[in-house]
Amino acid sequence: MTKAERALETRERILTAACEVIADIGFENVSMRKVAEHAGVSKALLHYHFDTREKLFAEAMTHSFAQTGADAEAADDGAPAAVVLARILRSMLPSDADLRQDWKLWQELWVRAQRDPAARHLAVDLYDQLHTWVGGAVEQGIASGEFTDCDVAALSTLVLALCDGLGIRLMLDDPRVDLATTRATIWRAIAPSLGVPPVFPEV
Template sequence: MSTKVRTADTRARILTAACEVIADIGFEKIRMRMVAERAGVSTALLHYHFDTREKLFTEAMTHSFANTAVDVERDAESAPAAVILARIVRNLLPSDPQLHQDWKLWQELWVRALRDETTRVFAVDLYAQLHSWVSEAVRRGIATGEFTPTDVDGLSTLVLSLCDGYGIRLMLRDPTITLDMVLAAVWRHVSTALGLPDAVPTD
């Protein structure tokens, strides 16, 4: 294994550990030592890659987002556009244990962004990436004739807003809603705008 590959592997292991620790106890309570122990590396090596907690946090968020994007984009060129869009909606919600962890990271990000300008700018940029994620999938479906033309930016903003609102309630284990109810509610708006069947597509 080359040095470059080993370095990339070490960074990925550290970032995965950081995501887990931040989700477990919250950013304000973490210490670099805790992340190093979870990743199985020395504190010195951790500091070599990430010299501050803030840098570690932002890169952990980016790492989490990138991993989710990889899952969504698998077979994107051959799968129906509706399947890809439904996959994106599921990944915008705490719909499995990994995404539940990711949502804890997002909640930490929101709190920090209210108090720290650098984090606020970073959070706004991540939302712009999420918006592009949804809008590009919608535009792809319109271009192939699978979707009815619509206000792409407006629909993308609506999808993100609905997923945020419902996602918080799912994280709170609100007994009045379920994941299936949420998916159906979000997809109802999507299907109406894009001329699709009401049923949420499955992979």
């Protein structure tokens, strides 16, 4: 392994550890020492890669977001457009332990964004990327003839809003909302615009 590869591996380990610690105890309780210990690196090495908590938090959020997207795209096997979109929706909801961790990070970002301009800009940028991700899947479905032509931007905004609202209730373990109900509710809301059956696809 080259020096550059070792540095990249260390950076990835630190970011993974930061995501886990922030999700576990919240950003306000996180210290660089705690992240270094969790990553199995020295505090000096951590500071070499990230000189402030704020930079570490921003990189951890971006890392978490990128990993979620990579996992969803890895499952793209030429499936029908409805299945591709359903997979994206699945990855945007707290449907397993890893995605619940992602949601805890998002919740930390929402709180920080209310009083920190850098966090607010990061949140808006990540939402832009989500909007593009959903919209791209819809556009591909329209281009292939699987979806009805529709207002892609408006539909993408609706998807994100529904995922946020219902996802929060899933995180709260609200007894009135479960994962199956959430997926079904979102799909019923967008199916008429897409011209597809109102039943969430098997993914």
